[in-house]
Amino acid sequence: AQSVTQLGSHVSVSEGALVLLRCNYSSSVPPYLFWYVQYPNQGLQLLLKYTTGATLVKGINGFEAEFKKSETSFHLTKPSAHMSDAAEYFCAVSVLKAAGNKLTFGGGTRVLVKP
Amino acid sequence: DVKVTQSSRYLVKRTGEKVFLECVQDMDHENMFWYRQDPGLGLRLIYFSYDVKMKEKGDIPEGYSVSREKKERFSLILESASTNQTSMYLCASSLGRGGGTSGANVLTFGAGSRLTVL
Numbered sequence: 333a334q335s336v337t338q339l340g341s342h343v344s345v346s347e348g349a350l351v352l353l354r355c356n357y358s359s360s361v362p363p364y365l366f367w368y369v370q371y372p373n374q375g376l377q378l379l380l381k382y383t384t385g386a387t388l389v390k391g392i393n394g395f396e397a398e399f400k401k402s403e404t405s406f407h408l409t410k411p412s413a414h415m416s417d418a419a420e421y422f423c424a425v426s427v428l429k430a431a432g433n434k435l436t437f438g439g440g441t442r443v444l445v446k447p
Numbered sequence: 448d449v450k451v452t453q454s455s456r457y458l459v460k461r462t463g464e465k466v467f468l469e470c471v472q473d474m475d476h477e478n479m480f481w482y483r484q485d486p487g488l489g490l491r492l493i494y495f496s497y498d499v500k501m502k503e504k505g506d507i508p509e510g511y512s513v514s515r516e517k518k519e520r521f522s523l524i525l526e527s528a529s530t531n532q533t534s535m536y537l538c539a540s541s542l543g544r545g546g547g548t549s550g551a552n553v554l555t556f557g558a559g560s561r562l563t564v565l
Contacts, residue, residue, distance in 0.1 A: 341487055366553075375451070375537060375556035376490075422489060426552075434480075434505075435554060437490040 334359045334425045336438035344444045351395075351410040353441045355423030358404060364426035365406040366435065367397055371419045379421070382406060393417070418445045450474070451557035453538050459563045466525040468560050470538030477543030479521035480554065481505075481513060484535040493536075496521055497543060528564045536560045 339354040357363055364383050368376040380391025387399040393416075397408045406423060420442045424435040454469040472479065478497055482490040482505075492505030494513040502513050510532060514522045521540075525532055539554040 336489075338489075368556075373558070375558045376539075376554075377556070378553050381553065424490075434492065434495060435490075436492070436506075437482075439487055439489040 334363070334436045336423050336425050336436055338421075338423050338438035338441050340441055341439060342442050342444065344446060345413045346446050347415055348412050351408075351413045351417060351443065353408040353421050353423075353443070355397075355406045355408065355438060356404055357406060357423070357425045359425055365397075365399060366424040366426065367391065367395070367406075367408050368422045368424060368437075369419050370422065370440075376422060379408070413443075413445050415445050415447065418443055451538055451540055451555050453536075453557040453560045455560050456558065457561050457563075459565065460528050461565050462529060464528050464564075466528050466562065466564075468523040468525075468536055468538075468562070470521045470523070470557055471519050472521075472540040472555070473519065474540070474555075475518065476540035476555075477518070478541045478552075479515065480539040480541075481511075481521065481523045482537045482539065483507065484537055484559070490537060493523065525562075528562075530564050532562065533564045534562060536562060 335358045337356045366381045367379040369379050370376045380389045382389045382399045390396045395410045420440050422440050423438040451472045480495040481493045484490050491507050496502045496515045512524045537559050538557040541552040541554045
């Protein structure tokens, strides 16, 4: 069975500081990995995804994530936090079923950005 | 853009009531999902459907059922609501299996339905 662990349910960063959100996964097969973001009172939207190939994946709003197979990690980073980055972030691993994929999500990390 | 519309943003129901949560997507996606979101637990899959009239249990199906009579519509049913079903419910859709990278198909989510059971 697949699982995802996000370290830290809450992260507080200063505006302009590095954002680092940690995600570790377990999967019996090569995984597809995702980061989603949820702004207040909204559904989730895709930040970025890893399928195959280049292990450093760039997403929207200046975020990127690096797939490290040896560490079973897919940490999300942004060099300089902006106030608009305050949101909840979810890491997910995909399982390919007979007719499509099914995502398993981590517990989420809520990001607070201080001025 | 794909739109996934959940009919009710906020609902308040009483214990024992039957509750219907409706979800409609407008981009001909084969797959549809119902997740439940609780603080600290992330999103947990309740049910999913790969085709009309087809459904599969997710990780926490107890106390829930689903209906998919049309491709664009996926309904979540709470036969007898209980207080421990107070939660945010998220519907999502995605393309079906159509190629080598379909495991990476992106889920598009609705805005959510916050259900309170008193």
